[in-house]
């Protein structure tokens with residue numbers, strides 16, 4: 048760790064220093080700025096670029112985006128309605144998850160992240176947040192609440208009341224807090240990119256195909272493209288190292304057969320961006336907050352995108368974090384004021400951590416259950432056949448995966464019996 052104080056020739060005081068301007072950071076910055084907080088967002092990318100990440104969102108995430116301030120015009124431009132996700136097993140069984148759309152609810156969507164991420168940052172800027180692109184947090188002293196930054200004009204130091212890590216899977220803030228741990232799953236590689244799909248039907252479904260030790264998701268997105276998201280377990284890593292990511296994804300995409308409503312012409316589409324990778328894709332944290340710091344979005348823990356973790360959780364964490372930072376209050380004047388404020392903040396931040404745990408405990412348990420099935424293809428096949436045949440079971444599963452009903456419903460013994468009975 049560099050000597051932070053030796054580099055402090057340019058020390059700037061800010062109320063909230065937010066590291067990372069992805070969806071979680073931008074959503075939190077917008078909420079804090081609207082609440083009158085002085086917030087600086089440090090985003091290392093000088094301009095938006097495609098990174099390994101997700102585009103498929105349930106209606107719950109869409110309403111969370113509305114909650115941040117996205118209007119219907121924005122959503123029409125950056126979100127493509129998807130009426131169902133078709134899950135397809137290795138043995139050829141398939142079932143459709145509609146996330147409540149077949150019961151009259153709004154559909155899931157495929158997002159254009161090149162529009163979404165800048166749009167959220169623009170919302171934050173319009174609300175008064177100070178967005179600094181091309182600024183990378185390089186070192187942190189959380190006890191002193193200092194962030195050392197590499198900026199386009201040279202090194203700088205920010206002295207903040209609160210530091211928030213919204214900096215994704217390999218959060219420097221989580222590491223500085225000493226709370227970052229490896230996921231309890233075998234290390235998986237995530238690969239994502241887009242393919243042009245001219246002439247795509249307007250109401251196409253998404254597809255999630257299981258692979259041997261992995262899966263591939265195909266989601267239609269705006270701009271006549273599909274997003275290809277691939278997660279590969281350890282048995283694939285040698286092939287990726289030997290042949291390169293592009294050759295491996297090309298082989299996987301070529302192996303996807305046309306579906307009932309999908310002639311899969313996109314398989315021959317031109318890639319519209321390079322294959323972006325993330326390895327390993329999971330991580331966990333032992334705590335999401337401490338004195339003067341907190342974590343939101345992927346920085347606060349991420350298991351696997353198969354069960355819909357990701358954008359929805361990032362947006363919920365931003366909402367809860369904004370409430371905690373606001374509840375922590377500003378300065379209390381007079382003797383003992385700083386200490387009283389610190390204690391109030393400690394309570395609010397600890398409550399944020401507990402609320403996040405409570406909110407996602409059951410969903411995490413469901414995600415682990417699904418991972419256990421994914422690791423045993425015969426077991427997954429057994430369950431998939433029953434989901435395909437049992438409409439009520441399937442409807443509940445879609446609502447749980449989409450964060451539209453409490454996930455505990457899928458852990459109810461009666462539900463599990465209805466799912467697994469021969």
Ligand SMILES: Cc1cc2nc3c(=O)[nH]c(=O)nc-3n(C[C@H](O)[C@H](O)[C@H](O)COP(=O)(O)OP(=O)(O)OC[C@H]3O[C@@H](n4cnc5c(N)ncnc54)[C@H](O)[C@@H]3O)c2cc1C
Nearest residue numbers: 067069070071091100101103184215237344345352357358
């Ligand atoms: C293969 C794959 C498929 C996925 N599929 C889905 C899906 O279909 N649906 C879904 O909802 N989710 C999916 N996800 C997850 C989803 O992409 C993330 O949950 C979401 O992007 C989280 O947003 P975030 O803002 O927390 O993090 P990110 O989007 O990762 O943003 C973090 C930001 O922090 C910045 N940053 C990092 N370090 C620093 C630093 N030191 N200084 C300054 N800035 C920094 C980065 O440049 C970035 O802009 C998928 C993830 C993977 C890997």
